[in-house]
Amino acid sequence: MSSNTIRRDPFRSLLQLTAADLTTEERIRKALDVGREYLGVDNGVLSYTGGGRYEVVETNIESGPYAKGGSVDLEGTWCRHVVDGGRTLGFADARKTSYRGDDALDTTGLHCYVGAAVEVDGETYGTLCFSDEEPRSDPISDRERDFISVLAEWVSSELERQKHYAELREQNERLDEFAGIVAHDLRNPLAGAIGFTELAQDHVSGQAAEFLDRVRGALDRMETMIAECLMLAKEGTDVGERTRVDLEGVVRDAWDSVRTRNATLSVEVAAGTTVSADEMRLRRLLENLFRNCVEHGGPDVAVTVTGDDDGFTVSDDGPGLPADVERALTAADAENIRSFGLGLLVVQRVVSGHGWDLAVDSDGGGTRFAVTNLNTAEPVHEGLTAG
Template sequence: METFSTMTGTSDRPDRPDRLDRSDRPDPFESLLRLTARDLTTDERIQRAIGVGREYLGVDNGVLSYTGEGRYEVVETNIEGGPYAQGGVVDLDGTWCRHVVGTGETIGFADAVDSEYRDDAALEATGLRCYVGAEVDVDGETYGTLCFSDDEPRSDPITDRERDFVSVLAEWVGAELERQKHYAELRDQNDRLDEFAGIVAHDLRNPLAGAIGFTELAQDAVSGQVAEFLGRVRSSLDRMESMIAECLLLAKEGADVGERTETALEPLVRDAWDTVQTRNATLTVELAPDTTVVADEMRLRRLFENLFRNSVEHGGPTVSVTVTGDGRGFAVADDGPGLPPEVESALVEADAENVKSFGLGLLVVQRVVSGHGWDLSVTSSEAGTRFEVTDVNAAEPIHHGVDGN
C-alpha cells in the first residue's frame, strides 16, 4: 500500500522543523496571541495556526479535517500533493484521527512503533510514525480534527504541554470556524431581508405614488370643503409614505450586524447632522482626537440621524445637541424637555412596543445598538436627554476573503 510519505513527498526535506534546535522554539501561546490580533481572513488565520503548531512540535505536516459521514476531508493543510492535500478525501477508518473522533480525546505519540498503536491499521495506511491530534467542535458538535504528523519518529516524547497546546489550538480553530459560519448565516439572512424589503417597497410604493398623484390633480380641480377633505387625504398618504420608508429602514437596521469596519466618528456625525432638517438647532461635537468606532458605517449613520431628528422634533427648533465620545463609546445629549418616563425605561429594557409609541426613529436606534452588540443607556429629565452607547469596540473588524468567507 502506498504510504502517506510517498504520496505527499514530505521526506528528506532540508527545512524540516524538527531539524531546528527545539530549545529555541518560540512560545506557541504568544504566537497564537499575535496571530489573533492580526487582520487576516479566517482561512489565513487557520493556515498560519497550522504553521505555529508544526513549528512548535517539530513535524512536517499539519491538517485541519472535516470528518462527517465517515469520511476524512482535508480542509486546510500545508501538504501540497497527494490524497492529503487540500480538498483530498480518504476513508476515515484508515487514519489516526479516527481515534480522536471516536473518543473526543487528544492523543499523541512520538513513535507509533513504540506505543500502544504499534499494530494499528493507520500505521501501514498512512506511513506516519509521529502524530498529535485533537477534536475540533463547532457549535457543540464534532466538526473534525486538527492534527500534526510526520513519517519519521520524533526523538523526544510528546509532552503533556504539547498535547495541551494542540487541544487549545483545536478549540481556537473551532471558534474561528463558528465565527465564519455565523457571519455567513447573517449575510444570508440579511440578503433575504433585503429581498423582502425590495418587494414591499415596490408593491406598496407604486400604488401609493399613484394615489398621491391623483389626489394632487383632484385638489387642483376643486375648492371649499372638498379641497379640505382632499388635503386630509393627502396628509394621510404622505404619512403612509413616511411609514413605509421608516419600516423598510427598521427592517434593515434590525438585522444583526456581520461585517464591520473602523469608522472615523466626527465626519460621520457631521454628515448625519447635515442630512436632517435641523432648522435653527445647533450641534456641538466634543470627541477625543481621531475617535473611531468598529461598526457598520451606514447603520451607525442612521443611528445618529434618528437621534438628531428626535432631538429636533421633540426638543424644538432651537434645541442644542452635543456629541461626545472616545474609543470606548459615544453619547448624544440635548437640552430639550426630556422623554416620557415610560419611553426612557423602554429603550433600556428593549421594550419595542413602548419605544414605538414615541416614533419608529428611536426603535431604529435601539435596533442598531442591539444589532452591533453594544450597550445603551438613557437618562432624561426636564433639562434634557442623553443617549450613551458603550462597549463599541469590543468586536474586531470582520474581513472576508476572496471566497466570501
C-alpha cells in the same frame, strides 16, 4: 526522527500569529506550520469530519488523498479516535502502543500522530492533527499534547469568527435586498396613489374633500414608515463619521419637515451650540420626536426644545406617554419599543448608535425626552475595536 532540537516557543509564535493581519485561511496555514515545527513532524492537517467522511480543509501535504480537498473514509484514519473520544491523542510510535494493531496504521502509513478535536459553536467540526510516516524517537510529552489542544481551540475560534462574519454578510445582503424591495416595489405605487389623490382633491369639495384629506394623511404616514424601515434596514445602529452640526438649525429643519398641524415650537438653544453627529440621523431623531409629540399630545400641543453643548431636550405639554412606552424607552427594550411604532425605535437606534444617553420623563403634564453625553461619546465601532 528526533525532537531533540532547539525549537521556538510555540505560544510566542501563536501570539504573533494572532496579531498578524491575515485572512482566516492564511492564519490556519501558519498555525499548521507552528504545530509541525514544534512537534518536529512532516504533516499538518485541518479536517472536517461530518457525515462519516474525513475531508481535508487545509494542509501542507501537496498530493495524494490527504492533500487539500481530499476525502477518505473517517474509519480508516487515526482521527476517528479523537472524534469518538473527544480528547487529544498522541503517540511517537504507534507500534509501541495499544494502537499497534489499528487499521489506521496500515491505511495511512503514519506511525507518529498527535490530534485534537476542533469545535465550532459547541459542535464537533473536525480535527487538527500532526503526523509523520517515521516514528519519533522521543515520546510525545504532556506539554506537547496540551499545546496541540490549545492550538485546536485557537483554530476553533478562527473558524467560529469566519462563520459569524459570513452569517453577518449574508444578513446584510438580505437587508439590502429588503431595502431595495421597499424602495422600489412600495414607493413607486405609493407615489402614484399620492399623485392621483392630489389631482382628486383639486376637483372635489365638502365631505369628499374631507375624506381625501384623510387618505392623503394616511399615504403620507405610509411614506414616513417606509423611510423609517429603510433607515433601520440599511443604516443599522453604528454611527461612524460625524460632523459639527448646528443644533438650532437642524431642529428647525426637522420641524419644518413634519406635519405639525396647529402645534407650536419654541427653541431655547444656546447661541452657537453645535453637536458632533451624523446630521441626517440626528434630523431623523428630531422628526420622530416631533411627530410623537403631535400624535400623542394633540394638534395644538406646544413643543419646546432646549439645548447646550452637553445635550438637548424635547418636551411637550400633552397628556404624557403610556407607562409601558416610557419603561421600554428607558430600558432600551427594542422588542417592546417596536410594538409602539417604528418612530420611537428609530429614536432609540439613533441615540444608541451615537453612544448618547436617553432619559424619558412623562406624566399628566407632558413628556420630556433628554438626550445627553452628545460631545463626549465616541463612535460605537471605535469603542468596540479600541483594545
